[in-house]
Amino acid sequence: MSVDTARRVYATVTGPTAIFTTLEGVDEPFSATAGEDIRQVIVQRAAAEARHAASAVELVTFGDHGEHRILVDSDGGIRRVKSAELVIDVRGVIEASEGKEVGTQAQEQEALGPSEAPAPEPLASPATRRSFIEEADASALGRGGRALLARMGLGPSRAQAERLAAERLVSQHWAGCRSAAVVNGKGGVGKTMTTAMLAAVFARHGGGNVLAWDNNDTRGTLGWRTEQGLYDTTVRDLLPAASQLLAPTAEISGIARFVHHQRVDRYDVLRSNPELLATHQRIARTEFDTLMSVAARYYRLVFFDSGNDESAERWLRMVDSSYQLVVPTLAAPEPAESAALLLDALRERDERSRDLADSAIVVVTESEPSRPAAAESIADGFRGTVREVLRIPFDPALKSGPLRFDVLRRTTQDAWLRVAAAVASGF
Incomplete structure (x- = not known):
């Protein structure tokens, strides 16, 4: 299903709490428990909504980190709406946060399918070549599933950001x-x-x-x-x-x-x-x-x-x-x-x-x-x-x-x- 035809669910995030709006327009309050990331909770809830509808849904989030949109498939796969550059399984997000491996890039592109696979980036010209050396990030949020969520604009929470x-x-x-x-x-x-x-x-x-x-x-x-x-x-x-x-x-x-x-x-x-x-x-x-x-x-x-x-x-x-x-x-x-x-x-x-x-x-x-x-x-x-x-x-x-x-x-x-x-x- 394309982004244009996907039905939408919404989440408004405030610190460790969120209001999730279902496909039927029902508001559901959520609160993260100790050690839990509210953004992971939201993604899991959207995946459950997609499975119930047997079709992909677009998750639109508002809150501490602005507005973000991702497409959640009925099988749990998710990707950003704007660039379609990342597909992962919701189970993989949780496993990655626990130190387990997530699917390989080849598996992710296979899940995208030939019609939705991202186009290769053009080679940078010598004048604009990016550095191969990235600045080290000692933050715990730089690893695992939390990093994947962060790259999608879904983390960290306000409390986590203040602590860091x-x-x-x-x-x-x-x-x-x-x-x-x-x-x-x-x-x-x-x-x-x-x-x-x-x-x-x-x-x-x-x-x-x-x-x-x-x-x-x-x-x-x-x-x-x-x-x-x-x-x-x-x-x-x-x-x-x-x-x-x-x-x-x-x-x-x-x-x-x-x-x-x-x-x-x-x-x-x-x-x-x-x-x-x-x-x-x-x-x-x-x-x-x-x-x-x-x-x-x-x-x-x-x-x-x-x-x-x-x-x-x-x-x-x-x-x-x-x-x-x-x-x-x-x-x-x-x-x-x-x-x-x-x-x-x-x-x-x-x-x-x-x-x-x-x-x-x-x-x-x-x-x-x-x-x-x-x-x-x-x-x-x-x-x-x-x-x-x-x-x-x-x-x-x-x-x-x-x-x-x-x-x-x-x-x-x-x-x-x-x-x-x-x-x-x-x-």
Whole structure:
């Protein structure tokens, strides 16, 4: 059957949902389940309509990626209407997405038949010859059935596209070391958790060389919630060795003696000593600068887990050394007020601190499963005062114990990815 005589079905796509209009004009709502592509659902539904009608139907889709038309045969074969360049079996789309082989090009052309086979493309002239080298695509959507659907204008979904964009942001490498300070003057509001999660997201997607630094005079707990490395060392051990690590002959592996590598999440932790009083581990401005020189020599990204003493030299110097501020708070009035007061104080400190406060990322975490409304209320109070406000849903894996990205719920992982992408935008 030609395109001109094919009966039409329609689909309007909005994110993971769609409205499918049958040959009889009946609207059917569809929603993609977890791990399912709404566009594959639509193609399968159109194939079922073609089988029921015992004739080909034209599928017209509208939505996130514009208008597209494909012809769906009663046996499940599909091809684009405009160019008739691709025929595949719907079953092949699903099999390809699972890593199985789809029919060969010869089989596809045989399915087209001699009357509908695409004409060969003319040879390009020497002046317009296309390159045989294609740009590499690391996206998961570049493989299998999803790639075939994408080439037909049927993918990816909006949620998939947003996730891929966030992953590209956090996986890029900048020239020179970038640093972000996680700050809130109140304890127990999620600074350590936020530091660890950001370091994990950037290290997992960008390939390591990420440091989580416990910049805390008063019993910092980053070391308690992360893995112990081969050596029981802290920032106090690193400081006297700084000159050796900065020497031209220093080996890159020398830093491993002073940090604690996270084997799964791929970042390193520079610990403070939670067993010492603040008076025994204060770090002056010049000492901080020396440590920062070491960090910049061996790492491309540094995330500071700050203490609560906003007057300490190391705290102030941390702010001066940061490209981005991340302000965590729980969905409760006291930690939120503490965060707001800190931002106000930074705006009055100097011009650079004011810029950092205005471009800060506020992260509101639901500490209990029944607090989404409270979290939204807190988030709404910060909107318009900082660059971005993001929420982290309740996840029991964040409340206590070791901080590991892969034990979080998928929705929580996606939320941290969005936070990391917002931070990357400030780098």
